[in-house]
Amino acid sequence: MSIYYKLGYTLLGLLIVLNWGMLMSAIFRKIVARVGGRYGIPYYQPWIDLIKNLGIRTTLSHGIMFYLGPVFRFTGAVGLFLFMPVLFGNEAWANFSFQGDLVLILYFQLFGMLGMALGAGEGGHPHSAIGISRGLAQHAAIELPMTMGIIALAIQYQTLSISDIVAAQQGSVLNWSIFTNPIAGVTILLAALGAMGHSPFNLVKAPNEIPIGPPTEYHSTFLGILMSSGAILHVMEAVLFMNLLFGGASNWFEMILKTFLIYFYSVFVGVVYPRFRIEQSVAWFFKIPLLLGIIAILMYSF
Amino acid sequence: MVTPIYIVATGLGVGFAIGILKKFGKNFTGALVLAALAFMTFISFQWFYGLHYGSEVATYVYTAGFKPPFSINLLMGQYESIASLMINAIGLLGGIYMFNSLKARGSDAQVVYLILIMAMNVLVMTRDIFNLFVFLEIVSIAIAGVILLEKSDRSMSAGFKYILASGIISTILLLGIVFAYYLTGTLNIDDFVGISLNTYKGGGLVIFLMMMAAILELKPFPANGWGLDLYEGADPGISAIISGASATASLFVLYKIMAFAGAEWNYYVALIGIITFVGSNFFGIVQENTRRMLGYSSIGQIGLLMVVLGFKDVLGDSTPFILFGLLISHYLAKAGLFWLSGIIKAKDLKEWSVIRKHPYFLFLMGTFVFALIGFPPFPSFFSKFNFVLLLTETGNIAWVIAILAGSMLEAIYLFRWFGYAVKSENSHIEKNKVCLHKSIPIWIMALALYGFSYYTSLSNPWSIAINFIPLAFVALLFVLDFLPVYIKNSLSILGMAYYFYLVYPQLDNMRLIFEVIFIVGGILTLIAGFAYKGTRPGFHAVALLMFAGLTAIIEAKTTLEFFFGWELMTAGSYFLIIRGKRSMTHALSYMMFSIGGAYALLAAFGISNVGQINLDLNQIGHISYLSTWAYALLILGFLTKTASVGLHIWLPGAHGEAESDVSPMVSAILLKAGVFGLVLTLIAMNGSDSQWSNLAYALGWLGAITALSGNLMAVFQEDAKRLLAYSSIGQLGYIVFALAMMTHLGWLTAFTYSINHFMYKAILFLTIGAVVLRVGTHDMYKMGGLIARMPMAFIAVLIGIIALSGVPPLSGFAGKWLFYNAVMEKGWYFQGIIIFFSGGLAFLYLWRLIHTIFLGQLKDNHRNVKDISIWFAIPVYILIGGIMVFSVRPDWVLQPLGNMLSPFFPTGQLNWDHSYAYTTLGYWSGTNVFITIVILFLIVFGILALSTRKAHKLKQFDITYSGEKPFRPETTHVAWNVFAGFYKAVWPATIPLVAKFWDYVTDFFHDGAGFTRRIYSGNGQAYMMHILYFIIITYIVIIGG
């Protein structure tokens, strides 16, 4: 298939993912509101916001890095999509995942994060800095169990290629890693709570503490870009876990279903549990998840 | 050829004659004495020359016209000529040095001095044991007299104690002599050698008495309190004579008596020697008084020489080389130091900082100190090397350990002293005035030292191969030190470039990589040096010294050359590090770890030669005896340079406090020397048939823990350069870990990391250093918002941290990707996970680095700082270019690396399909990923640019914070202790256990020495008791036992 077809498919996929991501965030906010006894926003609110933000023509900038922050962020999000095989067994939807494997994904997540951190930094707003420092600390903590889980899977399947991992889980539901390798699966899911960044691990944005944290100074187009990349990122993280643990997806419906469940698993946890302080969340990841991770790997060390 | 008897005749004749001539005034008599000494020196020199070049043969001088044993005869042989030349030469120079102090005491003092020197000559030459005793007495009395040149109660009581001690010793000696005569009926030493005394009834006892006297003359530990008081109490000039000439003479006496004492004494001499060496150096570390400290050092050195004498049968033909190498270094260096201590009137070590007011003296002091410790190119270096090798060859490993331990102790206090001299506060001390006649002898000693260094290196069959061109270049730079920076800098760069051009054809790929890192890296960092004004005294010479050492270890074919280069590199880097503002203590600990490591290497090289001497560097690939230990020692030695956890405590301070362009030299470049060493060792280990898997496993864990602790500590630094220093520790941890995996992928990772770390750490250190030069502080929280003032620096740091963090698309990711594959393949999951976690931590400190310095709020006092100096920017951007190339075409680097490694690790290579790299586990195309990401980036950027093209820059405080507009950067810039929350979670892991441990060790030694040295109560009777007990205990050990 020629590169143009591929590009076409990719753009289409991106569009789907973007919208699905925005819908999910809308649903998320709705649920949170209802749990809080409020009515909540209409489902189309994110689109309105997005259009509004993109519509406003900003005239303000804190400088070049501030300017580049969203670019990094969006590139990171889209890149994640590009390097991730979204649907299994369909070359068209495998995007550019032939260019790199799991390691690429793991490290490319950080691309957007880093750029965002720097851009927000130049904004010079204390809240941004505070949010970022928390985010980095928490991410480092998440990294540990997450890596352990993923390594355990990689050992199990003796590969670092996501497509191969997915392929290995085909056939029956029982072939899913979550069943074939439950400990690693649980480890990853616990770490995923942090990765998704909902309460109790939402200290980074921490509404009503450091209002939305890093992006404090961003507005209009910048904010629009940030929102859309956020939406994409949410979906892509869900997709990652789907591919690793839940046998991937062979069509869009399956993909949407699975990502929805994965995503809302973290949302439900979020609405139940109050927010952790940073040292609490870090310490939390160093307890149960770490222990499970160690066990998961010990299983393969002998 | 003037017969040596004229040495005596001149000495005594002039001495007696002065009684009449004194009315011509003290200057005249003084000149006369000097003339006599000059003549004596001339005589012994011509004999030395004649005997050394074979135009003369060893000659007996008969007195009274009768042949021995009926009359006394003297012998002038080769060793005699050397010894007497040494004695007379130092006598002459000392006479010049002390001209005034002798004059002040009148012609009588001058006479005593002259006769002292004369008598020592006779001690060396005489072959009659009783005559030996007579002149020994003359020497003792004369020394007791010259002590009094210094008019003080201290010197007086020191002299008295000395007389008491020597009185006891001579009593013992006399008893031995007369009984020897009683038994054998002769007093002639040659006869003793002929007829073995031991065969006589009671002969052993007689020998014992004579040996005791001879050994006690050498001030053996601990029966040497009187000797220490002597060194401390006497005029420095006299101390120089005692430590130079009298020690030489006494050593010769011992040598003569050992000739007929019988072989069983060798062991005991060596034993007493090693006890003296270690013991007195142990006490030396707590000395605050310079002269006493030098005294301890002298006694220690003589102890070492006793060890050599004791092993003379083992060492065989190389005994003279080793003995005289050590003796001459000690003789020249110690004389020079004592004389210096006479000019620099500083009793307390700390006050030596005043020497900085005489830069040339500082240079001399450095020369002497390094010669004492046995650094190249000084004779002691070659002697120690040969000594250790020959000892290990014959399996005396315990002795080697003891010797190295003693040298280590000596290094501790000498370098502490030197550190004070170079660094400690000196504004409150006023400069001493220097008279020419005092400084000339010191210069002569130093020049002689260098001369002998060259001569020894030639005369030592093993060291001929050593390449002295770089050293010569360094020497040239020392000479040209007065020139301004830009000349010296250009010169150095040209020199290094040309040298690189010379050597690179001879190097295989692996060595070439390191040579490039060392030399090209060196050139790049030197370019930054153009930013400095003035002459920058001493910098270029020592920097080039380090690079000379680095290239020497690359080119080394033999262990000797390697060790030579290693020590040069250590010396150079030490000087570079100690140049930093507050780096006295750090430089010291750096030196201690380096020397410890160097000695570990030396011991390992020795072990690799057990059984047969084979200097070929590949010999470490075929270690048969104790191979695991040898490899452990080698690895340990190299880990001190890679600053692995446990041996790392020197690094943060040393790198953090160093000058802006020195930090990259010692961080990005120097650390790779340790890596190179590890690479050599592991290759050898891999090829050898020893059981190394456990060793590698331990090394792997060590690397992982190093990576973790290094990065973790880096997270909590407030000082930018220390942050980078800790990050270096972490990065080196990765490399060590990767090497320890001992697989193809592992080594590929290691080399990738080495190259990457060289590039981005150079970028970061250079840029941060340049920023520090502009803003004048290391503390990040004092900076902020600098992106507005120095965009060039910001971009550099941005690229640097992206590369370091390993985020795609930059080259850092290549390392990470390889790492995952290597770890998975090797199966070291836990270590691997620790490594990856450390990689995560890297983000924390990298973000902090760039954020607190360049982002956030600009401080008022930085509102108009300029961007970093262009001279720093040039190398930085060249390196950025390098990173970019590596990022776009990783295959250009990785493929050759792979080919290079396949001979060592044939299995498990990377497979390449165009730009795609495949392992059994994963795949990755650096080029394509780079292209994809860049395109994506540009598209998004374009869209944003279109939509926000009218955007204008806001002012600094155009933000609202807690409902109002801030106006102080300090209150708005989140910079101090930003990871407080994280710290609350992980603080237990940040306790500096290692530092605590080393502090404990230091205290232990310090207190131990401080307590035990109290046996030197300063009471004359106690000292005599020590002597008598020394005799009795030795008696019990040797005869009674």
Add this chain to the structure above:
Amino acid sequence: MEYITLGHMSLLLGISLTVIGFWGILTQKNIIKIILSFTIADAGVNIVIVSLGYVVGKTAPIIDNAVVQEAGRNVSASVVDPIPQALVLTSIVIGFGVTALMLAFAMKMFTAKKTLDINQFNELKW
């Protein structure tokens, strides 16, 4: 040691004098007494030297009429060993020199501190 000769007795005397001298050196506090103990030890050693040169029943090594008449110019049969006597002469003189120097020291040390207690002269230590 089948029978006690003059040699044995003087040797014993010499040795015991030496030990006594050592005793004095180690125990006496007064510098002058220490010096005297030294001379005692010296004397002991000198006696040892002489007694080692003793040959049973021989006379002094001076070729005078006594020696000549007794031995008809075969001197070696009639005199004791002259060498130790030569040596002892030397060692006596050396002892003299050392003692003189010590006394000078004692004198100066006394003028310096107005005491002769050796324990007062340990400002150099450790």
Add this chain to the structure above:
Amino acid sequence: MLKNILIALVLIGFGVIFYDLFMVYEAKTELTDLAHYYAKNGANEIGGANLVTSIVVTYRGFDTLGEVTILFVAASIISFFLKLKEDEEEKVIGSKDTTELLVTASQVLVPLIFLFGVYVFMNGHLTPGGGFQGGSIIATGVALMIMANPNFKINTQIIHWIESISGVAFVFAGVLGVLLGGGFLDNTFKGLGVGEFGTLFSAGVIPIIYSFVGLKVGAEISNILNKYQKSQKSI
């Protein structure tokens, strides 16, 4: 207390060592070869009746040179060590005047003592005695004079002259030995003849050298005594 025990142990230890030495000793019945040689040839090689003197001055003349040097060094050290400051030079040693007996006795005895000393070192090669003994005897005379009169002034100039001339002469004789004779300090000077055995002018130049030694020793010791006496002024 502990100190005394330690001392006792030291003495016991040395008792043991010396006892072993003592056990080494067995009474000699004939001379060693070396001594035998001296006894046999000493007389005709050197021509001195006193074998000890022949050994001291000739065979082991180098030792003797050493002894002289030791005395000389000691004297020099003492003379710059005990040197007085100018103001002290003039002081008068305040001591109770010495007894009539001592003064008179000294006036009578000192010349005799000197004479005896000279005799002893002149005849060193014939009778027991020699340079050192003679010199010391002379010095006792000086000591007596000093005792008789604490403020007695010795003419140091003369002492120095005697001392150094005789010293130089000794060394010079030694060097002559190298030039004329068979080696340094060979004072038989082959061809000069050793004179008629047993008389004053025999044994080559031994009497002369010994006289130099005697003078030198006497001078040196008197010098030392002189310094001691003076240094009381500084107390």
